[in-house]
Amino acid sequence: MMPIEERQRLANESPKWMYEFDLGDGIVTPLLAEELRTIHDTRERMIFSRLDVLLPSLEGLRCLDAGCNEGFFAQQLYQRGAAVDALDIRDVNIRRAKAVREICGLDPARLRFSTRDFFDLKAEPETYDVSLFLGLLYHLENPMGALRLLHRITRDVAVIETQFTRQQSAIESGWGQTGIYHQLEASCGLMLEEDAHANRLASHKVLSFVPNPAAVRLMLEAAGFTRIEQLEPEAGMNPQYLGNDRGIFFAFKQS
Ligand SMILES: C[S@@+](CC[C@H](N)C(=O)[O-])C[C@H]1O[C@@H](n2cnc3c(N)ncnc32)[C@H](O)[C@@H]1O
Numbered sequence: 629m630m631p632i633e634e635r636q637r638l639a640n641e642s643p644k645w646m647y648e649f650d651l652g653d654g655i656v657t658p659l660l661a662e663e664l665r666t667i668h669d670t671r672e673r674m675i676f677s678r679l680d681v682l683l684p685s686l687e688g689l690r691c692l693d694a695g696c697n698e699g700f701f702a703q704q705l706y707q708r709g710a711a712v713d714a715l716d717i718r719d720v721n722i723r724r725a726k727a728v729r730e731i732c733g734l735d736p737a738r739l740r741f742s743t744r745d746f747f748d749l750k751a752e753p754e755t756y757d758v759s760l761f762l763g764l765l766y767h768l769e770n771p772m773g774a775l776r777l778l779h780r781i782t783r784d785v786a787v788i789e790t791q792f793t794r795q796q797s798a799i800e801s802g803w804g805q806t807g808i809y810h811q812l813e814a815s816c817g818l819m820l821e822e823d824a825h826a827n828r829l830a831s832h833k834v835l836s837f838v839p840n841p842a843a844v845r846l847m848l849e850a851a852g853f854t855r856i857e858q859l860e861p862e863a864g865m866n867p868q869y870l871g872n873d874r875g876i877f878f879a880f881k882q883s
Pocket of ligand 1: 715744762
């Protein structure tokens with residue numbers, strides 16, 4: 629076990645943490661924002677109440693956590709028996725994920741963390757039975773390319789969690805000839821993430837595309853997923869999910 633002083637130093641280092649990890653001897657990593665507690669709790673309950681029914685055990689399965697940050701959701705897959713590859717573009721996040729893995733005595737051969745851009749992942753088609761893609765879609769400059777890659781490397785189901793714009797009505801767009809217009813139900817809002825260099829939860833590039841729910845469905849279908857389920861939050865869950873500002877999709881490769 630890592631000495632208590634070292635664990636204390638790790639927990640107290642700046643910036644504060646994305647997840648609350650129990651490092652033993654009463655040491656708990658401090659959250660960088662209080663709301664994260666209910667965001668994580670909501671996501672954990674929504675995702676695993678569905679996944680645990682689909683796949684009661686992940687033993688023998690290979691799973692991916694893309695944009696894993698400090699690795700909380702990768703750990704959830706690991707605890708269910710999966711061999712997990714988890715990656716994040718920021719080394720500071722991966723260093724923390726590895727430190728927590730060591731402190732918690734988790735097997736590094738079955739819970740593998742690497743610092744990598746998702747777009748550089750060189751996995752064979754259908755490598756991952758289950759892929760998590762949480763909190764990443766709306767931080768990307770090329771979300772459609774990412775979903776195509778996600779579809780290619782996933783064998784069974786991908787779980788996509790994202791922020792939504794509040795755009796519910798169609799956007800009218802001219803189309804080639806004077807007086808011809810399309811009503812586009814699916815749309816994205818463009819966001820300049822000017823804090824990308826300083827915010828370790830954010831995008832790596834500065835321009836991000838935030839989708840509305842119809843855009844997520846359309847992009848997942850265009851990427852090749854054949855069945856798409858949007859999960860329903862339950863009463864009492866985080867208001868962003870109840871208010872449709874964030875949502876979670878299960879995207880299946882086979883029907
Ligand atoms: C909002 S956080 C979500 C973290 C975690 N997946 C979750 O939902 O709790 C987004 C994470 O994606 C990482 N990230 C951003 N762009 C990435 C990319 N191109 N490839 C891999 N990770 C990326 C960030 O460093 C950050 O840790």
